[in-house]
Amino acid sequence: MTEMVYGAVPVRDGEPVLPKWWRTVDKWTMTCILILFGIGMLLGLAASPPLAARNGFEAFHYVQRQAFFGGLALVAMLITSMMTPTVVRRLAVLGFVAAFVAMALLPFFGTDFGKGAVRWYSLGFASLQPSEFLKPGFVVVAAWMMAASQDINGPPGRMWSFGMTLVIVAMLAMQPDFGQAALVLFGWGVMWFVAGAPMLLLLAMAAGVVLVGTVAYNNSEHFARRIDGFLSPDVDPTTQLGYATNAIREGGFFGVGVGEGQVKWSLPDAHTDFIIAVAAEEYGLILVLVIIALYCGVVIRSFLRLMHERDPFIRLAGCGLAVMFGMQAMINIAVAVRLLPAKGMTLPFVSYGGSSLIAGGIAVGMLLAFTRTRPQGEIGDILRAGRAR
Known part of the structure; x- marks a missing residue:
């Protein structure tokens, strides 16, 4: 709150990296993420043992793997948050190129694990989904292009980012992974809007999305089956949506009790795509609202801090990352x-x-790296100084 009233926190010369990072990082966002991970571990204890039993593993096999990968994720988060925006941008470009090449090679070396969509590489001990790593790199690269287009005699960065987005969306749709394709397109659209795109152009894009969706519905059995199942007035109780709907209904406000839920025995993806159904059944609407509040907290806190940022690249990249994080949830x-x-x-x-x-x-x-407080004049101060001249 102090920096919101008196301006950004000044940098102290010669200050060690860790104290400087701790003083400038958004601790509320970090707290929300840690609580979300803790909730994920709690729900994993409930949702994964049935799957482990079906696959012949120990009861907490998947919980242990989630703790391992989650630990790596938190370490990656902390290390990345200590970097400067320039270093983040450079590493994001390299990561984006690597993920893009990996995704382009999926039709030749990827696997679908029997799910009908070639999205993963099988590494034996684990699997790798390139599109997950592509998204953060894509946001930073697109923001860099858009910010560069605002410079005098700058490149046509908006059009470059638009072409890059179309290529990525097409590659995702061919897997097929329409969910990730829609997420990438939405995140880019929000960044373009923040960068100053005319509303008429955004409406034209929305109309194009509807047109492409119609073509996909008429030519993709996978896409049409998903849409038909969604529009059907009746839900087949033996499908994943049917099990999830019933579990949420049974949970009520306070849930059926810890370990008493039944949906985890029926849903093959209870520990992944439908983990919220496990939360709703065993812990009720209360826990679901807490989870939603935590995601909203991350997005809102990020927006509030980005409002005081004057670097257009940081504003666009931070906005895109926050939007895609919240939209995926x-x-x-x-x-x-x-x-x-x-x-x-x-x-x-x-x-x-x-x-x-x-x-x-x-x-x-x-x-977190983009929303750290930095020694700079706020946007409002700069605008007021310009009007004073």
């Missing part, structure tokens, strides 16, 4: 309560998944 929860068609998207820091956890840690680390 919203999509996951909306699918579980049947407000959106099934997407196959994890709940950040709560769902099980090595790629999702580590990539999420990197993304939030970037967000």
Whole structure:
């Protein structure tokens, strides 16, 4: 609050890295992330033993793996949050190129693990989903292009970012992974809006999305099956959506009790895509509202801090990372309560998944790096000084 009233916290010459980082980082966002990870571990203890039993593993096999990958994610988050925006941008460009190449090679070396979509590389001891690592790098690269276009005689960065987005969305749709494609397109659209894109152009893009969705519905059996299942007035109780809907209904306000839920025995993705159904059944609406509040807290805190940032690149990159983080959580929860068609998207820091956890840690680390307080004049001060001249 002090820096909001009196300006950004000044940098002390010769100050060690860790004290400087602790003084300037957004501790509220870090706290929300740690609580979300703790909730994920708690829900993993409830949701994963049935799957472990079906696959012949020890009861807490998946919990131990989630703790391992989650630990790596938190370490990646802390290390990334200590970097300067310039270093984050350079590493993001390298990471984006590597993830883009890995995603382009998926049709030749990837696997679908029997799920009908080639999204992963099988590493034997684990799997790797390149699209999860592509998203944070994409946001930073797109923000860099858009910010560069605002310079005098700058490059046409907005159009470059638009072309890059179309290529990535097409690659994701071919897997098929329409959920991630929609998330990338939405995140880019929000950044473009913040960068000053005309509303008419954004409306034209929305119309284009509807057109492409219609074409996909008529030509993709996978896409059409998801849409038809969503629009059907009746929910098949033997499908994942049917099990999830019933679990949420049974949970009520306070849940059926710890360990008493039944949906984890029926849902094959209870520990990943439908983890919120386990939370709703065993702990009730109360825990679901807490989870939603934590995600909202991360996004709102980030926006509040970015409002005082004068560097257009940092504003755009931070906004894109915060929006994609919050939107992914919203999509996951909306699918579980049947407000959106099934997407196959994890709940950040709560769902099980090595790629999702580590990539999420990197993304939030970037967000924390961009929202750290820095010695600068605030936007309002600069505008007032300009009017005074």
